[in-house]
Amino acid sequence: MTGSRVSEKTSGIRDVAALAGVSPTTVSHVLNQTPHTRVSEETAARVRAAAEELGYRPNRLARGLRTQASDMIGLLTEEIATTPHAGRIILGAQEEASRRNLTLAIINSELHPDPEMDESQIQAFLDRQADGIIYATVYHDVIEAPENLLMRPAALIGARDTAGSIPAVLPDERGGAASVVDMLVARGHRRIGFAASADDVPATRGRLQGYLDGMARAGLSTDGLIVEGGSDARGGYRATLALLEREPTAVFCYNDRMAMGAYRAAADRGLQIPSDLSVVGFDDQAPLPESLFPALTTVALPHYEMGAWAVAALADLIQGTRDGQPRAADPEVLECPLIERDSVAPPRRRAAA
Structure with a gap:
């Protein structure tokens, strides 16, 4: 009976600390990815292994109340969720968010919506305490960022903003x-x-x-x-x-x-x-x-890579690990790889240029 109670006991942060041989504070820093802390990768790996063995997960609600962080980021798409391109963008964003212990929420917008609609959809993320917002467009464009988009850290996929204040990623x-x-x-x-x-x-x-x-x-x-x-x-x-x-x-x-x-x-x-x-x-x-x-x-087109880059850039901004935001004049430009299949062969004749 006693053994049964022990096996069913919920493990806490002190149990993880004891198993990993570190302090509870170190466990908190590692599992909550607290910025600006000095924990070696070896120690961090030991903490994560201990947490996994004990089935321990940090209490995100309690952490959010302490830090005013929701660990949620919003992805506002411009009709890409109904196009063949969307899946890779969303997959890249989702997998990078998971690696960083973030939740990704998605709202699908109309193509080139009016500014009021943009603001209302961004406000929906703000109302839910999103820590940051990504805006993804169908066509590569220069956008006028709604004022409330600048109330949180933000990143752009496939666009640049006129003010040059938001990190952006574009295909080459x-x-x-x-x-x-x-x-x-x-x-x-x-x-x-x-x-x-x-x-x-x-x-x-x-x-x-x-x-x-x-x-x-x-x-x-x-x-x-x-x-x-x-x-x-x-x-x-x-x-x-x-x-x-x-x-x-x-x-x-x-x-x-x-x-x-x-x-x-x-x-x-x-x-x-x-x-x-x-x-x-x-x-x-x-x-x-x-x-x-x-x-x-x-x-x-590097859809997966652009989605992952935007989440990584946004997470770094949220955690304050960037020295400054890239300017719109020099967005991140990702390679578009050539996929060779069967529709190309040497010409039968070599015409003069």
Whole structure:
């Protein structure tokens, strides 16, 4: 009977301290991730192992009452929760939050909502005592941060704020596009067409500039090799048909949906991919690239990494471990990796530049 009572007894912080051979204060610092404390990693690992063995978890409610911290951060998305991109952003944010013992709450907003709606949704996080807020946008943009967003530490995904006061993370669209041209040139292509988007958004400008960078670096002409279209399959189809009149050996599309239209255009002209025409997309928007035949070579946006970066940056701000917030003029820019599949091959002919 006595043994049963001991096994069912709830372990406390002193039990963890005794098992780890440290003071209760050290246990508190380690498990609550108290900033500006000096605990060696060896000691911290011993404390965590002891807590795990005893099944001990810190009382977050009591800690919150003492510190006015909720250990919750808010993620306000701009319609990304209903797009294929959202899953990776949310997963990256969620896993980084878990690593830092934080709870992630999500509110899905409308695309480009009016300022009043933004403020009300941010207020919902403030009312719930969120320690910080992340704002994620669909299109890379410069936003006017609502006043109440600045009442807590904040971070931006896919955007910069006009005041330059909020840490931001962006994908390197320009570098990703340039890497496509570099790869095609290495495969022997000299006439590389670009099916550009007609949408006036930063991603359009970044990807076009990356294409121009790569072509200039290789000493290749772009005359007649840039055609704009809608950023969907229909737009890609029409843009590619126009490009095929200029006899490119490869077509680089603004996004994967336009690349899907490029496949149809090539088929209508009796061309085989990749033996007659190489095609490359951008976004790696699952499941599209691997659903096409042959599977589409494309560039991936670092959604998971951006979500994780934003949570890490926000947590550091909350804990006061940053020397200062990055300015909007120099946001964190993450690499967009090239994902090579089966839609690229050396050209049958090497046309003059």
